[in-house]
Amino acid sequence: SPQDDRDDVRAACRSALERARRRTRVLTDVPDDQLTAQHSELMSPLVWDLAHIGNQEDLWLVRAAGGRAATPPVTGPQDEPWRSHDSGDAPAHDGAHGLDDLYDAFRHPRATRPALPILGPEAARGYTASVRAHAMAVLERCGFDGDPLTAGGFVFGMVAQHEQQHDETMLATHQLRTGPRLLHAPAAPRARRPLGGDAGAPGAVRSDRAAPEVVVPGGAFTMGTDGAPGPESWALDNERPAHRVEVAAFAIEAVPVTNRRYARFIADGGYRRRELWSERGWRHRLQEVLEAPQFWSRAGDGHWVRRRFGATEDLEPDEPVVHVSYFEAEAFAAWAGKRLPTEAEWEKAARHHPSAGHSRAYPWGDEAPAERHANLGQRHLSPAGVWAYPDGATASGIHQLIGDVWEWTSSGFEAYPGFRAFPYREYSEVFFGGDYRVLRGGSFGTDAVACRGTFRNWDHPVRRQIFAGIRLARDCADAAGSSSSGADE
Numbered sequence: 001s002p003q004d005d006r007d008d009v010r011a012a013c014r015s016a017l018e019r020a021r022r023r024t025r026v027l028t029d030v031p032d033d034q035l036t037a038q039h040s041e042l043m044s045p046l047v048w049d050l051a052h053i054g055n056q057e058d059l060w061l062v063r064a065a066g067g068r069a070a071t072p073p074v075t076g077p078q079d080e081p082w083r084s085h086d087s088g089d090a091p092a093h094d095g096a097h098g099l100d101d102l103y104d105a106f107r108h109p110r111a112t113r114p115a116l117p118i119l120g121p122e123a124a125r126g127y128t129a130s131v132r133a134h135a136m137a138v139l140e141r142c143g144f145d146g147d148p149l150t151a152g153g154f155v156f157g158m159v160a161q162h163e164q165q166h167d168e169t170m171l172a173t174h175q176l177r178t179g180p181r182l183l184h185a186p187a188a189p190r191a192r193r194p195l196g197g198d199a200g201a202p203g204a205v206r207s208d209r210a211a212p213e214v215v216v217p218g219g220a221f222t223m224g225t226d227g228a229p230g231p232e233s234w235a236l237d238n239e240r241p242a243h244r245v246e247v248a249a250f251a252i253e254a255v256p257v258t259n260r261r262y263a264r265f266i267a268d269g270g271y272r273r274r275e276l277w278s279e280r281g282w283r284h285r286l287q288e289v290l291e292a293p294q295f296w297s298r299a300g301d302g303h304w305v306r307r308r309f310g311a312t313e314d315l316e317p318d319e320p321v322v323h324v325s326y327f328e329a330e331a332f333a334a335w336a337g338k339r340l341p342t343e344a345e346w347e348k349a350a351r352h353h354p355s356a357g358h359s360r361a362y363p364w365g366d367e368a369p370a371e372r373h374a375n376l377g378q379r380h381l382s383p384a385g386v387w388a389y390p391d392g393a394t395a396s397g398i399h400q401l402i403g404d405v406w407e408w409t410s411s412g413f414e415a416y417p418g419f420r421a422f423p424y425r426e427y428s429e430v431f432f433g434g435d436y437r438v439l440r441g442g443s444f445g446t447d448a449v450a451c452r453g454t455f456r457n458w459d460h461p462v463r464r465q466i467f468a469g470i471r472l473a474r475d476c477a478d479a480a481g482s483s484s485s486g487a488d489e
């Protein structure tokens with residue numbers, strides 16, 4: 001019945017919002033000095049993200065969807081900085097106690113946020129919790145019909161995705177900070193031998209070699225989504241609308257590039273060979289003196305170690321490489337004699353199913369991501385080894401497209417034909433045509449609510465504090481084959 005449908009939507013919204021908040025708590029239940037410190041020029045203090053999460057929820061759920069007044073800040077036990085500013089030369093009154101200005105990401109770049117009179121730890125926690133209480137009251141009364149903002153629970157799903165995206169950003173802040181570990185999780189599954197036998201040496205993971213490839217035959221497929229009820233109903237504006245795209249035959253590697261293989265690129269002079277790099281990439285590599293992925297360093301005896309969430313560990317050779325920039329990904333691809341996939345190729349590989357007659361939501365089908373499908377949601381604090389998720393592979397045998405590491409594509413971030421900004425231009429539209437590359441597939445730090453076959457992430461090509469890795473592709477005239485082994489490098 002319509003009432004049952006409404007209850008289902010309400011329950012899905014509630015559960016997505018509650019899951020996001022549990023994770024936010026894990027990331028922000030840290031000593032106050034850790035919450036207010038700026039751990040990197042590239043990042044906000046965690047306490048800014050926390051109140052920004054609350055402020056966006058107030059804008060979209062309490063005010064836009066609920067038609068209620070802005071939630072006022074609640075003071076904590078300490079004297080909070082926003083108070084003194086509010087009575088002095090306060091920011092322009094924006095109907096929201098100055099908070100809309102303070103937490104507007106466009107008005108204040110990340111590096112300048114520590115200098116703002118932002119809420120302190122107690123006030124940020126109190127404000128965000130208070131917004132949530134109002135938002136839940138709005139959710140309980142919502143009919144989910146008529147207004148496109150609330151239809152299917154969209155705006156609640158959008159806000160849950162927003163919180164989860166900031167949670168991933170805060171996870172990157174945790175990775176950048178120094179000092180003892182604050183986060184703990186069980187180890188991710190280790191690499192597995194490829195199933196099926198023809199791909200790689202029997203009994204051993206041979207990820208120092210080119211990974212096995214899958215050939216995706218040429219032809220049109222449906223890219224993007226119209227957000228029909230189901231796993232794509234909360235797809236964001238930049239994923240829409242669905243449209244047909246012609247993609248020539250190409251070959252794509254069955255798993256992401258591993259640390260072992262990336263270390264061979266380094267040992268083979270990858271960072272010194274000008275010819276492997278684009279002009280911009282080379283200039284950047286010289287300027288930043290790049291010699292290895294971020295967080296890698298040499299131990300006393302010369303072998304590689306990495307810093308991960310406050311601990312120094314040996315590199316896991318069969319784990320996907322992570323914390324590389326687009327420029328490094330491009331140079332690695334040139335060394336391997338291949339290239340990065342385009343965004344359309346990536347999505348066709350992940351979603352197109354020749355006999356389904358439509359593009360599916362995930363590589364394995366339309367079933368919501370479960371633990372067996374993919375390494376998502378910060379269940380683990382690292383990518384899993386290659387081949388670790390056979391249940392998440394495509395029918396054609398491409399593994400780990402979803403989860404583990406974001407995958408750089410060679411495409412800039414552009415609007416799909418027929419794009420309409422919804423519900424606000426600043427989510428996607430203002431970034432189109434900028435200096436960004438699209439990343440696909442999500443990482444171990446991406447929640448399932450913000451990850452699907454259509455989901456589009458983007459960042460500057462120099463960025464590498466994000467959980468980004470590499471998957472290789474190449475042109476392929478032969479559309480007939482289905483699988484072949486790559487040559488040694």
Ligand code: AVJ
Nearest residue numbers: 162165166169427457458459
């Ligand atoms: C889609 C991850 C690029 O973090 O800049 C958060 C998401 N938008 N708040 C970002 C976002 C507004 C966005 N990315």
Ligand code: FE
Nearest residue numbers: 052105162166
């Ligand atoms: Fe945001």
